[in-house]
Amino acid sequence: MLSVNPRTDGFVVFDHVQKTYNGEDLVVKDLDLSIAKGEFLTMLGPSGSGKTTCLMMLAGFETATKGEIFLDGQPINSVPPHKRGIGMVFQNYALFPHMSVGENLSFPLEVRGMSKDAREAKIMRALDMVQMGKFANRRPAQLSGGQQQRIALARALVFDPALVLMDEPLGALDKQLREHMQFEIKRLHDELGITVVYVTHDQGEALTMSDRIAVFNDGRIQQIAPPATLYETPENLFVASFIGENNRLEGKVEEITDGRALIRLTSGEVIAATAVNVHRKGQRTVVSIRPERIEFKPEMMSDGAHTLDATVLEVVYMGDILRARLRVAGTDEFIMKYRNTIGQTRLEPGQTVRIGWHPADARALDPI
Amino acid sequence: MTEQAADRSPEIGGRALKRAMAKAQGRAKRRAVLLVAPLLLFILITFVAPIGQMLFRSVHNDGFSANMPALAAWFAENxxxxxxxEAAYAALATDLKMARENKTAGTVGTRINYEIGGTRSLFTSGARKAEDLKPPFARSVPEMDEDWADPQLWQVMRTASSAYTASFYLAALDLTRDADGHIVGVEEGRAVYVGLFFKTLWMSGLITVLCLILGYPVAHLLATLPLAKSNLLMILVLLPFWTSLLVRTTSWMVLLQEQGVINNTLVATGVLQDDNRLAMIYNQTGTIIAMVHILLPFMILPLYSVMRPIKPHYVRAARSLGATSWTAFRRVYLPQTVPGIGAGALLVFILAVGYYITPALVGGASGQLISNLIAYHMQDSLNWSMAAALAAILLAAVLVLYWLYDRLVGIDNLKLG
Structure with a gap:
């Protein structure tokens, strides 16, 4: 992983950027973002969260209503898209259907006035990079979705841009191909040392590929952090529930000391949690716990862990893991995931167990 | 016996398989044929048959040969x-007498009159006087009217003695036969058709280009505007279709004529002097303006249907790859609309080449197209063979252009909507 200091190495900087389409509602609200050179940054969020608008403003297809975007230290608000030198991969590939693969790749080089020999060499190198060297004479329509995506990638890279934008590039591929392409893109990023801004609504994709993830919602960045930080220590309820599965228990802060809180749940039990956004006694809050951090075997729990009674309602066999739905503290939707190892205890519906977790994994998020 | 065995076996092959397929699909095929049969019949009766008959008429005219059998026989022998x-003049006298009895002198005269103007009366008066002709006919016939001795006339009668003739095609190409039967061009002042053919083609070409220039941005707007606005625009584009052609053409008359809206406005605003009014109608300009207006939707609709599915991200991709907006348009957008341009241009051009009403109404003398001359031969001169020959040449010219288009652009690329 790259060590990044966004304040000093800002290769791409969004400085108080706002965007509105109709003059009334802000799609992007006061965005500050600094992306380091060579970083793989993912903009993650539901549709309508403003992430694609940010990408389009960076590419030059939308203008920022307010604020300035800097690329390599230069303000680029008034630079037209073709002069920004940014590679872009589109969701639907956007390969020119009337040109062969070779001509598609040649296009950015031709408009830069490159000689034929230099073009040939660059095209071959770019095609080999995505293992499509033999397809130069094919038409895009003769290629499969995955192959088209590779060509789109090669076309965005062929003119050696320092920054490549990707707008949900793998959205149209099936799961297996998508996972393979994630790996390919990551490999190219590492090999070429390019800066990538990647937009997706697929959290799995974001987690596996990114150096940092910016979670967008409602026109704002909710949290920006490396994947592990984001997953394990979400800073608010939106991030916690948007990334990964998440159990929610509602309660009231009973006691709060040094970032540790005791929460009395609505059903009366008391649990320990990390106080994230709660600061006062008596605040109502939601405690979030990841399903895979829940234990039901006493020997796995830390000393002094708070435990709760649970009734198994349903167990779903998922191959690598087992997923149990439990009745805990008045909710029927409490999920626990445990590994399908040799000798693993088989839970049966109707069975009662005692479950617990490490207080660091239970996070008391937004007050409600 | 063997066949039954083959039928029972789980897998069949060769002829048996083909027969089984024909049997299985035969019913559906027969039903399909029955369903299209009415349309097929309709087209055959109302379209193919009349056109075939017209084309036949362009090479066949028995007005002379059927009514002048004796002379026809003499031409065949010599x-x-x-x-x-003497024998020839005798045959002529016999035929004229017969024409008088059968009242066919007019028909015969008309056929010869197509090629030598003013000869119809020669035949009608000749037939009237034929009773009184006395041998030797070689002297008495020319005495009746010295035109009868004209070698050109005899050459024409020789050609007309066969019911099948190329003379209408020759005439349609401003050619004729001289007294010796050689094909030569007609005199300077009488050559009208070839010039008019070329004029028709280049005016249609100009109208097509104007339609393309005017229609392309509108089609693009239609394809890219949000649905509510593009629907409104579409209604405006289609509005001309819902008004009568005559109304549209006459409104152009109101607008363009010398004392019309446009001229009056220009004079009132001081752009034009009163005695300097623009002649915008009853000439070529009028024809072009009115026809561009009328044919514009035929250009816009195919263009629109091609532009609609072209997503904006192609141009965006081109821009992000470093192309200026002009390069992106020229190299990425324009090539993708070629099928629409081809379809629209072909449609407008073919419609324009055969257009009749508008040039007839607003064309004046200089704005007439070949179709107006075809109409003239159909309605006024009643020389249907000539009309048919002109129409056939026009059809051939359009087919050649169609073939050229296929070679250059490819007919598979055509997209009409």
Whole structure:
């Protein structure tokens, strides 16, 4: 992983950027973002969260209503898209259907006035990079979705841009191909040392590929952090529930000391949690716990862990893991995931167990 | 026996398989044929048959040969270049007499009149006087009217003695036969058709280009505007279709004429002097303006249907790859609309080449197209063979252009909507 200091190495900087389409509602609200050179940054969020608008403003297809975007230290608000030198991969590939693969790749080089020999060499190198060297004479329509995506990638890279934008590039591929392409893109990023801004609504994709993830919602960045930080220590309820599965228990802060809180749940039990956004006694809050951090075997729990009674309602066999739905503290939707190892205890519906977790994994998020 | 065995076996092959397929699909095929049969019949009766008949008429006219049998027989016996002798004049006299009895002198005269103007009366008056003709006919017939001895006339009668003739095609190409039967061009002042053919083609070409220039941005707007606005625009584009052609053409008259809206406005605003009014109608300009207006939707609709599915991200991709907006348009957007341009241009051009009403109404003398001349031969001169020959040449020219288009652009690329 790259060590990044966004304040000093800002290769791409969004400085108080706002965007509105109709003059009334802000799609992007006061965005500050600094992306380091060579970083793989993912903009993650539901549709309508403003992430694609940010990408389009960076590419030059939308203008920022307010604020300035800097690329390599230069303000680029008034630079037209073709002069920004940014590679872009589109969701639907956007390969020119009337040109062969070779001509598609040649296009950015031709408009830069490159000689034929230099073009040939660059095209071959770019095609080999995505293992499509033999397809130069094919038409895009003769290629499969995955192959088209590779060509789109090669076309965005062929003119050696320092920054490549990707707008949900793998959205149209099936799961297996998508996972393979994630790996390919990551490999190219590492090999070429390019800066990538990647937009997706697929959290799995974001987690596996990114150096940092910016979670967008409602026109704002909710949290920006490396994947592990984001997953394990979400800073608010939106991030916690948007990334990964998440159990929610509602309660009231009973006691709060040094970032540790005791929460009395609505059903009366008391649990320990990390106080994230709660600061006062008596605040109502939601405690979030990841399903895979829940234990039901006493020997796995830390000393002094708070435990709760649970009734198994349903167990779903998922191959690598087992997923149990439990009745805990008045909710029927409490999920626990445990590994399908040799000798693993088989839970049966109707069975009662005692479950617990490490207080660091239970996070008391937004007050409600 | 063997066949039954083959039928029972789980897998069949070769002829048996083909037969089984034909049997299985035969019913559906017969039903399909029955369903299209009415349309097929309709087209055959109302379209193919009349056109075939017209085309036949362009090479076939028995107005002379059927009514002048004796002379036809003499022409058959004597080779081309033989001077008319006593036998020839005798045959002529016999036929004229017969024409008088059968009242066919007019028909015969009309056929010859197509090629030598003013000869119809020669035949009608000749038939009237034929009773009184006395041998030797070689002297008495020319005495009746010296035109009867004209070698050109005899050459024409020789050609007309066969019901099948290329002379209408020759005439349609401003060619004729001289007294010796050689094909030569007609005199300077009488050559009208070839010039008019070329004028029709280049005016249609100009109208097509104007339609393309005017229609392309509108089609693009239609394809890219949000649905509510593009629907409104579409209604405006289609509005001309819902108004009568005559109304549209006459409104152009109101607008363009010398004392019309446009001229008056220009004079009132001081752009034009009163005695300097623009002649925008009853000439070529009028024809072009009115026809561009009328044919514009035929250009816009195919263009629109091609532009609609072209997503904006192609141009965006081109821009992000470093192309200026002009390069992106020229190299990425324009090539993708070629099928629409081809379809629209072909449609407008073919419609324009055969257009009749508008040039007839607003064309004046200089704005007439070949179709107006075809109409003239159909309605006024009643020389249907000539009309058919002109129409056939026009059809051939359009087919050649169609073939050229196929070679250059490819007909598979055509997209009409």
């Amino acid at each position: 080779p081309e270049g033989t001077m008319p002798d």
